[in-house]
Amino acid sequence: METDQSFQDRTVVGQALRRLRERAGLRERELAERLGREVAYISELETGRLDTRWHTVLQFLRALDASLGDLTAEIEDGPGEGDLGDETPVTGS
Numbered sequence: 001m002e003t004d005q006s007f008q009d010r011t012v013v014g015q016a017l018r019r020l021r022e023r024a025g026l027r028e029r030e031l032a033e034r035l036g037r038e039v040a041y042i043s044e045l046e047t048g049r050l051d052t053r054w055h056t057v058l059q060f061l062r063a064l065d066a067s068l069g070d071l072t073a074e075i076e077d078g079p080g081e082g083d084l085g086d087e088t089p090v091t092g093s
Contacts, residue, residue: 013057017057020074031063045060
């Protein structure tokens with residue numbers, strides 16, 4: 001049985017991977033192509049709906065030219081100001 005903590009942990013890692021992807025300037029589709037995966041897989045992983053194995057995380061990092069240290073820093077820093085946790089564009093006033 002899944003716990004709330006398990007879902008929260010997956011969400012934190014997924015959000016950190018999303019921020020790394022966005023920092024790399026890639027859309028979900030581009031990352032999916034690099035990994036040979038479906039776009040839905042990327043989305044589910046980034047939103048915490050999908051559990052993943054370490055080798056998958058490492059594949060993501062290689063595709064993003066990022067390190068485990070980069071991922072750790074993203075997890076520790078958490079979402080930045082204005083990070084909506086989705087791909088909704090931010091509009092200026």
